[in-house]
Amino acid sequence: MISQDKRCFLDAPLxxxxNGLGEEARTRGQNGRLYAEKLVQSLADRLLILTRTRETAWLTNNLDMCTRRRITDRLEATPDADFDVETLAAERGCSKRHLFRTFRVSTGRSPHQYVLDLRIEKARRLMLKPNLSLMHIAMECGFKSDAHFTRAFRQRLGVPPSIFRRRL
Structure with missing residues (x-):
């Protein structure tokens, strides 16, 4: 019997x-033997893929290159979007804690720090446009308030955004 606690299956394809195997068992093989065999083969293939691609990454607490690229591409494409660790962890098939740990080992930063760095870089580029206010830039880059933007900017670059902009 398949576990009723489906949270233990973090890999969406798995x-x-x-779920397909469970449904086939509940309906007593209504779709036929060939369908059930195909599901079992798919299960074996998926487990093989998961163990081959992630085996060394899990052992070394490191992200495999494909997963790292997928996560960083998503974060870089939308640095102003809300950061959803649960979705990223579920797509990778791991816990949030493991994602944080492996991301930090691979990039030297936590996912949150990585996103803040992307937002600050976007803000620096937008500051070259003199017609945009700092408040507009903060909102455009995904900061919830002007104070959060100023604090993050100062922590990373050593000066508040207003002084940085005057020096441009």
Whole structure:
């Protein structure tokens, strides 16, 4: 019997295959033997893929290159979007804690710090446009308030955004 606690299956394709097998068992093989065999083969293939691609990454607490690229591409494409660690962890098939740990080992920063750095870099580029206010830039870069923007900017660059902009 498949576990009722589906949270233990963090890999979405694996969860889908297991759900299909569970449904096939509940309906007593209504879709036929060939379909059930295909599901079992898909399960074996998926487990093989998961162990091959992630085996060394899990052992070394490091992100595999494909996963790292997918996460960083998403974060870089939308640095102003709300950061959803649960979704990223679920896509990778791991816990949030493991994602944080492996991301930090791979990049030297936590996912949150990485996103803040991307937002600050975007803000620096937008400051070259004199017609944009600092408040507009803060909102455009995903900061919830002007104070949060100023604090993050000062921590990373050593000066508040207003002084940085005057020096441009």
């Amino acid at each position: 969860q889908s295959i297991l």
